[in-house]
Amino acid sequence: MxxxxxxxxxxxxxxxxxxxxxxxxxxxxxxxxxxxxxxxxxxxxxxxxxxxxxxxxxxxxxxxxxxxxxxxxxxxxxxxxxxxxxxxxxxxxxxxxxxxxxxxxxxxxxxxxxxxxxxxxxxxxxxxxxxxxxxxxxxxxxxxxxxxxxxxxxxxxxxxxxxxxxxxxxxxxxxxxxxxxxxxxxxxxxxxxxxxxxxxxxxxxxxxxxxxxxxxxxxxxxxxxxxxxxxxxxxxxxxxxxxxxxxxxxxxxxxSVKGLRVGVPREYTMDGIPKEIDAVWAEGVEWMREAGAEIVDVSLPHTKYALPVYYVVAPAEASSNLARYDGMRYGLRVEGENLADTYERTRTEGFGDEVRRRVMIGTYVLSAGYYDAYYLRAQKVRTKIADDFRQAWESCDVLLTPTAPSAAFPVGRKINDPIQMYLNDVFTVTANLAGLPGISVPAALDGNGLPLGLQIIGRALDESTVFKAAGALEKAAGFDAKPDKWWS
Amino acid sequence: MAEPKNGVSADDVRKIARLSRLHVEDEQCGSIAEDLNGILAWIEQLDEVDCEDVVPMTSAVAMDAPMRQDTVTSGNIRDRILANAPKTEDGFFVVPRSVE
Amino acid sequence: MTFIAPRVADEKDWLQGETGPWELIIGLEVHAQVASIAKLFSGAPTAFGAEPNTQVALVDAGLPGMLPVVNKYCVEQAVRTGLGLNAQINKFSRFDRKNYFYVDLPQGYQISQFEHPVVGEGEIEIVPEGGEPVTVGIERLHLEQDAGKSIHDLSPDETYVDLNRSGVALMEIVSKPDMRSAAEASAYVDALRQIVRALGTCDGDMEKGNLRADVNVSVRKPGGELGTRCEIKNVNSLRFIRQAIGYEARRHIEILEAGGEIDQETRLYDTVKGETRTMRSKEDAHDYRYFPDPDLLPLELSDDFIDRIKADLPELPAARKARFVEQFRLPDYDAGVLTSDKATGDYFEIVAQKRDPKSASNWMMGELFGRLNADEIGIEDSPVSADALGGLIDRIADKTISGKIAKDVFSKMFEGEGTADEIIERDGLKQVTDMGAIEAMVDEVIAANRDQAEKAKDNPKLVGFFVGQVMKKSQGKANPQAVNELLRSKLGL
The missing domain is CATH 3.90.1300.10 (Amidase signature (AS) domain)
Structure with missing residues (x-):
């Protein structure tokens, strides 16, 4: 069998x-x-x-x-x-x-x-x-x-x-x-x-x-x-x-993607991104063109601000969402000398470093005196990022971008450098901020034999077109590599 | 920007930690402040964007709130409500004393 | 809250201190529980007095991943109340999270409306006891969740938490600092209570805590610069509101006159000791970090939604009072009492239908309220219905019985012995109106009291003695007016 x-x-x-x-x-x-x-x-x-x-x-x-x-x-x-x-x-x-x-x-x-x-x-x-x-x-x-x-x-x-x-x-x-x-x-x-x-x-x-x-x-x-x-x-x-x-x-x-307008956002070409990523992306553009799509050069001018917006909005919401984990009604409770102590011990022991870091950032950007400067400003820039996409949809039906700025990296490499870690999401976070559908499709292996993905982003509620484009990309890429089964 | 952004001090860290109900050791405050300042400095590139007259985006969906009818659809599930509680007694949650 | 207080109190309301008069500035935040069946964001019931934690939906306990969905009825009641307060209805409003930790706040935040409340500015007129009408501005009304309940007396070193109230819908009604005396503050809360009861948006039950007030008190030299205010939390009766304000004002004056400063703080009113005390110290100052709740979308109310509520609005106490004065020619005082709650007004309108309104009013405010109060019964549960009372008044009007007999009949009706007609018939109380019979009794009485009859010619007051004798003879059933007239003619008065 x-x-x-x-x-x-x-x-x-x-x-x-x-x-x-x-x-x-x-x-x-x-x-x-x-x-x-x-x-x-x-x-x-x-x-x-x-x-x-x-x-x-x-x-x-x-x-x-x-x-x-x-x-x-x-x-x-x-x-x-x-x-x-x-x-x-x-x-x-x-x-x-x-x-x-x-x-x-x-x-x-x-x-x-x-x-x-x-x-x-x-x-x-x-x-x-x-x-x-x-x-x-x-x-x-x-x-x-x-x-x-x-x-x-x-x-x-x-x-x-x-x-x-x-x-x-x-x-x-x-x-x-x-x-x-x-x-x-x-x-x-x-x-x-x-x-x-x-x-x-x-x-x-x-x-x-x-x-x-x-x-x-x-x-x-x-x-x-x-x-x-x-x-x-x-x-x-x-x-x-x-x-x-x-x-x-x-x-x-x-x-078929014949006649589909595929936008290529120029701001997704960034300094410090490995050439291989750009090369796979360029190949993906060619695949779509060969499949009958029309390639359109588009601009999403506020792309570089997406990550900073994200690292205000997400921690802010998280700081509030995670307030319920206080050891009172469910979950871990670490008994302290009094209520305040119990709260602090529970949450300090119950959350890991990164979670505590984000809860603190989120608390800070919402706190009195900083709300306007950080949180409100981030929400406004978020509007501009969503507007960029609205503009783009006037000239294209989907966007084609790399999925991530690198291939998989070694365990432990970036864990102590939050911003380096945050940069992983540079191409994906825009779709979250604007609420749009995005799919990653494996495209090729890099020089080290590691997979690289390409991303298709579509209009809100237009997953159908996203699936259509992703299907075409998948077919053209013909990616069928599997990892060696070293683990068993 | 109207807001002063003098950076996060060790005292600010203590204040934020207190608001977040997180414990930080005094000797950690400096390094946490540094950590947060690095992130905040990076975030402050948002100051470059002209946000005059821009409406802040609070949700990714442009709809009004859906509303429920005023009918009882839940309740009488005390066992489930208390199932994961660290301590209960006579149907109450039991927590550390919250008044002196 | 924009804290502008242009009106200066009447001199009679000034408080005398060592250094001269002081003026009270009072603003109130009233929390009125929406009379909904289910909670603001969940389908758990709101009924009072259930076993602990039995009226809790998963979201009310703040369980992971549980989400709020707003109860439409609660939004409608907020709008309805806003209309009753002659207030601006905001077509766009939003829910925000107010972040703080407390053992009975399961989510670690309260969902409230901070930046965009559903109701904006309005105003109502109040009449403080023994004073002139005062207009009190409404700053806003917003919807928010109630917290759970912490119980500290079931264990010496732990707190017990019941989340039955967690998530119950509250309307927070914020006044402008427009009140200048404890009487005004109390009249304001009473007026609000009457309005929400008339609208049916809140049952107004202060004893159950369904309507409670946070009282902001400060003092200033009359017309002078505003002082620092203190907030007295959760006062739940009109009397306590007056007492707490009285105590707090004196405390401020004493501190200020001793050269001290008032700390802006939250205080509690100790109803046993009759004093206020600090609830939270300043060092534990909150930073609530309000932000729009991302689990909820903005409320966008259509004109149609608001108009439908408007069309369905009942007559409010103030309007009803004016109408009672106009339509029934009642004195202001009577109209005020009879419109103080909806049930009383409804009762009156039934009794007064095709009857003399003043008689209806007198009977209600006299016998009826006397008995109801003595037995601690609400008018809704009165053993004598409005129709039954009307039936009794009819028998007085058609002279079947005298007013005096009617009081006895009423008492029997109250005891459940039957209708006025049944009791009159059963006890043979029908007034004697047969002039021949009355005349015979009058003659008998005069004949038996010749001396007195002579004296009456000089002293007409003695006619009262003869009336009494005749009434006694008739067992109270003779028509007193007829007796009086006959006696006067026979005695030659």
Missing amino acids: TDLTKLTLASALDGMKAREFSSMELTDAHIGACEAASGLNAFITPTFDLARDQAKASDERRVSGTIGKLEGAPLGMKDLFCTEGVRTTAASKILGDFTPPYESTVSANMKADGMVMLGKLNLDQFAMGSANETSCFGPVINPWRNGEDLVPGGSSGGSAAAVAADLCLGATATDTGGSIRQPAGFTGTVGIKPTYGRCSRYGIVAFASSLDQAGPIAKTVEDAAILLESMAGYDPKDSTSINEPVPDWRGAVGQ
Whole structure:
């Protein structure tokens, strides 16, 4: 029998439909792969028993003719999605023992569609990081190696690594500044952050509410479309959820891009970016042109301000969102001499360095006397960044950019230099600020044999065009490299 | 800019830490201040942008607030509310004494 | 709050100190709980008195990933109240987070409206007891969440937290510093209470804390520069508001006259000791770091939304009072009492229908309120309905019974013995109007008291004695007017 873990989600769903194998067989194969891959540290909480129960139930449903969109597919869940009865930690000590008595809307949608959940995937603590090194459960190791351990990107590092290493057929992830797309770029996988409001935030541990958006990391663009169709949808429990139907995105993949206007933003050419990145980008432009797209030179003049805006807005919101972790009603409590002491001990021990750093920055930029200078100004520049895109859409339909300014880097390399770390999100963060859909597609290997991704950004709610363009890019790139299976 | 940006002092760090309910050792304040100042200096490139008459963007979706009906859809889930509590008694959360 | 206070208090309201008179400046922040079934941002119930933590939705406990969705009814009630306060309704408003840590604040922030409240400036007229009407400006009204409840007396060294109130919708109504005496402040809160009750937006129950006031007090030399103010938190009765202001004003004056300075601070009123004391010290000053709540979108109210609420607005106490004076020719005082709450006004309008309004008013303010107060019963639960009281008044009007007998009948009605007609019939109380019968009794009485009859010619006051005798003979049923007239003619008066 072929190795079931090598399948794409689409082919696995087809295979189960054709009764070539059962969900139980597929799930067992993936559990085997997961067990052999503990060295990657992709999972915080494996749920193999639950997965087997779900696989069994799925196979029974199939007999009775009920077949959901994700029926029987073994998938991974970023440990930022609350899952009823399954520990949800946000990779933090403060929620290290937290078991939600409720289910996030996204995971509930996937359950309803027949998902088999293999476990909760590692991430940067509270999704704050770009290398998956801030997890209090240890870093995730990228399946791709270059003589030494590399980071998988972050914050959805566990999701990206698990998909790249064929531990699951796809995984959920979240993206606040690039946390789906950058790790997808670092691991040769596909990751899409849909339009803000497409996926409900209900039950996702919040980092920065106006930026957080869930999406999948998958092996192919088509798989990403299948997953997103299940994850997305209007949810009255989230006030920022958009009440629009979920289109047939899977059908958009493979459509011709003839006549599609692809914008190439000149400001995404930056000093200090490796030549290889620019070269892959140029190649991507050629691929799109050859596929019949029209290439348009566009300008997004405020691009360079996106990261500084992000590092005001995101910490500000986070400082408030994380105030609830105070040891009173759930989570870690470190008893002190009195209430004030208990608060401080709990939060100081419960949060890691990067989380504390961002909470302090956020507190500072919102504090009396600094609000206007930092927070209000950042919100205004955010408006200008969104306006840049509105301008651009007058002359193009999608934008093509690199995903990240580098390939995966060694574990420990940047962890002590916050700004260097923050620069990882330079190409992805604009889409979060403007609320636009963005997808990363693996394009090529660099000189060291590491994957590089390209990003397509589209108009709000126009994921269909994004999937169409990404499908064309994927086809032209013909990226089929897989990492050597050194971990098992 | 109307706001003075003199940088974060060790005292500011103490104040921010207090507001954030985070503990910082006195000897850490200086290095944290330096750390924050590095980030804030980088953030201050935003001062270059002309923001005259620009409306601040508070949300990525341009909609009004959806509203719920005034009906009871939750409650009577005390077990779930208290399930993860560090300490409970008689249906209450029990926390360190909050008054003298 | 823009702190401008142009009006100078009446001299009668000045407080005398060692150094001369002082003037009180008072502004209030009233928290009125919206009379909604569910909370402001969750579907948990708001009913009073439930077991701890049984009226808590996941979002009310601040659990990770839980999100608020605003209750439309609460927004409507805020707008409705705003209209009742003759205030500007802001079509654009927004929810902000007020960040601070407290054990009964589960999210670590309170969702409130800071920069863009749903209701802007307005004004209401109040009439302080024994004073002239005063216009009090409304600064704003905004919606916000209530916090949970901390209980400190169940354990000596721990605090117990009940989140049933967490997330309950409050309207914070901020006045301008337009009040100059404790009586004005108390009249203002009373007026607000009447307005929200008439509108049905808040039940106004101060005992349950459903309407409570934060009182800002400062003193100044009359017309002079404003002093530093102190905020007295959570005062929950009109009497305590007056007492707290009285105490606080004296405290300010004493400090200032001793050459001291007032610390701007938050204080609590100790109802047992009758004094205020510091609640928070300055060193623990808050920096609330307000910012727009990214989990919620702005409220954008259409004209249609506001107009529909406007069209549905009931008559407010002030307007009703004016109408009672105009339509029923009631004295100002009566109209004020009868419109002090909606149920009383409704009761009156039923009683006064096609009857003499002044009789209706007298009966309500006399017998009815007397009995209701004595038995601590609300007018809604009165054993004598408006129709029943009307029936009794009809029997007086058609002279079936006298006013005096009517009081006895009323008392029996109150005890649940039946309608006026039933009791009159049962007890044979029908007034004797047969002139022949009355005349016979008058003659008998005069015949039995010849001497007195002679004396009455010089001393007409003695007629009262004869009336009494005749009434006694008739067991109170003779028409007193007829008796009087007959006696006067027979005695030659």
